[in-house]
Amino acid sequence: xxxxxxxxxxxxxxxxxxxxxxxxxxxxxxxxxxxxxxxxxxxxxxxxxxxxxxxxxxxxxxxxxxxxxxxxxxxxxxxxxxxxxxxxxxxxxxxxxxxxxxxxxxxxxxxxxxx
Amino acid sequence: xxxxxxxxxxxxxxxxxxxxxxxxxxxxxxxxxxxxxxxxxxxxxxxxxxxxxxxxxxxxxxxxxxxxxxxxxxxxxxxxxxxxxxxxxxxxxxxxxxxxxxxxxxxxxxxxx
Numbered sequence: 001x002x003x004x005x006x007x008x009x010x011x012x013x014x015x016x017x018x019x020x021x022x023x024x025x026x027x028x029x030x031x032x033x034x035x036x037x038x039x040x041x042x043x044x045x046x047x048x049x050x051x052x053x054x055x056x057x058x059x060x061x062x063x064x065x066x067x068x069x070x071x072x073x074x075x076x077x078x079x080x081x082x083x084x085x086x087x088x089x090x091x092x093x094x095x096x097x098x099x100x101x102x103x104x105x106x107x108x109x110x111x112x113x114x115x
Numbered sequence: 116x117x118x119x120x121x122x123x124x125x126x127x128x129x130x131x132x133x134x135x136x137x138x139x140x141x142x143x144x145x146x147x148x149x150x151x152x153x154x155x156x157x158x159x160x161x162x163x164x165x166x167x168x169x170x171x172x173x174x175x176x177x178x179x180x181x182x183x184x185x186x187x188x189x190x191x192x193x194x195x196x197x198x199x200x201x202x203x204x205x206x207x208x209x210x211x212x213x214x215x216x217x218x219x220x221x222x223x224x225x226x227x228x
Contacts, residue, residue, distance in 0.1 A: 004158075031214055040123070043159060043204065045215040056213035091158050100147045100208045104216060106158035 002026045004107035006092050012113045013082055021077045021110045023092030032075045033093040033104060034067065036060070043091065049075065050098070079112075087114045123202065125223040134192040136222045138205035143186060145207040149216065150179060150190045154201045162190070162203075192224075200226045 034046040048055040093104040146167040151159035178191040206216040
């Protein structure tokens with residue numbers, strides 16, 4: 001069964017450094033998403049992406065965050081200057097159609113630890 | 116450091132019994148709902164979905180019930196197995212609010228052999 005894959009599984013970074021989290025969505029999906037989950041808390045929406053542009057973003061997704069689809073398979077989340085509070089699990093998801101018609105399928109996440 | 120997390124409600128059941136996990140959703144305009152299962156160290160795994168024009172949907176060993184009057188969603192798991200042990204989240208989609216899913220707080224299901 002096709003799945004969303006994310007790399008790396010764990011990223012440890014010094015505060016203030018840039019990080020790039022990588023995702024390969026399911027191949028025939030057109031909508032891509034990033035969510036985060038702080039330890040023990042709810043999964044929170046960050047951003048959705050369609051047709052090479054951001055569709056929606058949450059208040060969490062400030063100027064330090066950016067997303068890119070550099071080629072036909074990868075979808076990346078960049079945090080420009082990491083803060084301690086960015087420590088969380090970051091999940092990539094994709095869906096075949098826009099949300100409300102088909103479920104979003106999630107990867108197993110990248111655990112980001114900021115020191 | 117990392118924040119102190121929410122205390123997750125826990126449901127403990129005996130293997131073979133049926134489980135019912137409940138969720139109160141936030142927005143009466145939500146038109147699509149999904150149940151996800153999250154095992155330790157993994158991402159949310161799709162279980163079953165339901166649209167707001169339905170009040171019941173069945174899958175393999177799972178049933179989702181939707182009560183729009185009281186904004187309540189439930190997930191029923193028949194003949195619960197040890198492999199069902201996980202945290203279960205409901206998620207809702209609000210039309211015209213974009214493609215985001217809004218997740219509930221989660222319930223931990225523990226299955227005793």
